[in-house]
Amino acid sequence: MFNRHKDKSLKQIVGERPLLIGGALIGLALLCGVLPVAAQDQQNQTPSQTSSQTSPQASPQASPQNQDDGKPKQDVPDEAGGPTDNVGPYAIPKKKAEDPPPPPPPVTPKKLEDIPDYSLKVNVPLVNVDVLVTTKDGQFIPGLKKDNFRIMEDGVAQQVTHFNVSQAPITAVLLVEFASTSYSFLRDALLASYAFANSLKKDDWVAVAYYDMQPHILVDFTQDKKAVYGALNELRIPGFAETNLFDALYDTLDRLDRVEGKKYVILVTTGIDTFSKLTLDKMMKKIKDTKDVTIFPISVGWMLREYCETHRGACRNIHGMGIPVSQMDYLQGDNEMKTFAAMTGGRAYFPRFQAEYSEEFQDISNDIRNQYTLSYAPTNSKLDGTYRKLKVEVVGPDGAPLKVTDQKGKNVKIDIVARDGYTAKHTVD
Numbered sequence: 001m002f003n004r005h006k007d008k009s010l011k012q013i014v015g016e017r018p019l020l021i022g023g024a025l026i027g028l029a030l031l032c033g034v035l036p037v038a039a040q041d042q043q044n045q046t047p048s049q050t051s052s053q054t055s056p057q058a059s060p061q062a063s064p065q066n067q068d069d070g071k072p073k074q075d076v077p078d079e080a081g082g083p084t085d086n087v088g089p090y091a092i093p094k095k096k097a098e099d100p101p102p103p104p105p106p107v108t109p110k111k112l113e114d115i116p117d118y119s120l121k122v123n124v125p126l127v128n129v130d131v132l133v134t135t136k137d138g139q140f141i142p143g144l145k146k147d148n149f150r151i152m153e154d155g156v157a158q159q160v161t162h163f164n165v166s167q168a169p170i171t172a173v174l175l176v177e178f179a180s181t182s183y184s185f186l187r188d189a190l191l192a193s194y195a196f197a198n199s200l201k202k203d204d205w206v207a208v209a210y211y212d213m214q215p216h217i218l219v220d221f222t223q224d225k226k227a228v229y230g231a232l233n234e235l236r237i238p239g240f241a242e243t244n245l246f247d248a249l250y251d252t253l254d255r256l257d258r259v260e261g262k263k264y265v266i267l268v269t270t271g272i273d274t275f276s277k278l279t280l281d282k283m284m285k286k287i288k289d290t291k292d293v294t295i296f297p298i299s300v301g302w303m304l305r306e307y308c309e310t311h312r313g314a315c316r317n318i319h320g321m322g323i324p325v326s327q328m329d330y331l332q333g334d335n336e337m338k339t340f341a342a343m344t345g346g347r348a349y350f351p352r353f354q355a356e357y358s359e360e361f362q363d364i365s366n367d368i369r370n371q372y373t374l375s376y377a378p379t380n381s382k383l384d385g386t387y388r389k390l391k392v393e394v395v396g397p398d399g400a401p402l403k404v405t406d407q408k409g410k411n412v413k414i415d416i417v418a419r420d421g422y423t424a425k426h427t428v429d
Helices: 002-044 047-053 183-198 225-233 245-256 280-289 302-310 327-344 356-369
Strands: 127-135 149-153 156-158 160-166 171-177 205-211 215-222 263-269 293-299 371-376 387-394 414-417 421-423
Touching: 127 149, 127 387, 149 160, 149 371, 171 183, 171 245, 183 225, 183 263, 183 302, 183 356, 205 225, 205 245, 215 225, 215 245, 245 263, 245 280, 245 293, 263 327, 280 327, 280 421, 293 327, 293 356, 302 327, 356 371, 387 414
Parallel strands: 171 205, 171 263, 263 293
Antiparallel strands: 127 371, 127 414, 149 156, 149 387, 160 371, 205 215, 387 421
16 A cells, blocks of 8 residues: 555656756746846946835845945044935045134243343333422421422423322531631531531431531531531631632532432531632532432521621621622622522521521421422423423412411411422433
8 A cells, every 4th residue: 555655656746847847947047038138227327217216125135335244334424525325435525614723822932041031120200399388487387288289390280199298307418618707607607507406306317517628527427416516516716718619519419419318408608609619500500410409508697797788898808818708799699599499499598696596497497307298200201311490389279379377367478499490310320
């Protein structure tokens, strides 16, 4: 039974096999003929046609770009340009707008060894003006403010930047005329000098000098009043009859140039210059060029001068050495002393009696210790060494001249004492 079934099955299989093989061969032949034609048609089509004919439902294995080769996939940014799909193999970057180049860094010079650094310093000139404001009787007027002062330089208003009321110790030179002229002159000069010494305070610095033919220093700057009295005690016997005022004052101002701060010259003199090498013009120029020095002249010999005015015959040669001195010579000397004082911001005194000396020096002490100090930067900043005129006014809140009344309500005339001008610095100073 088993053999008979086996044979039948084998016969059926052998009879059907040729039909299956023949069909397979025919299909293979048709496939081989179609593939070359499809490949040729695909080569003749444009890329756009090719992509349009591609079925969106095609298998991922049909596109080699979609095959995973094991590398991480990178997305091309939109701003890079070129195709944004997966067909194009290249990405063409877009040209961006060029930004302006950054500014170059500051060039720092190399510091060389052994060469120090230098800096430029510019000093703005500052003019100091001491102003004394008193009544007609010489009484100091306190309580003034910065806005009460108006300063004019060569007619141009200046802005006051610093203001102060000074009551500081003084630095002064007592310059005394002591020559063989007249006993009355010598006595008055000594009395005036002692009166000044009595007005000194313990913190004041004072030097004592006298002059005849030439200046002589008796004591240098000291705070010891006994040393000042001791120097004046040496003035007993005069040596020469000449009174070289200009030479002595010039020498004193020249020495004070080397002393810092504000200085004063108390000049006790008759005002007569007899034999100086310097002229009045040179003396005036020296005073103009001197800074921070105020001159207070004290005239002596007024009693003798008044006597000689009424007894001209008896006083023809009052010096006793054959040197004629007239009343006109003394008036000229008085005018010079007033000029020296006005140029430096001081006042000239002409006491007639011995009792006036202490009062005059008390006024000088008040003038020195109670005064207004003003400072300003000049609008004319040229360092040309020129002499510039100054004018100081005291005004009220409305800009009009200040009015001062006494206890009875009456208007009191005020005196303003300040220097007439100053010499500007020169470029080479």
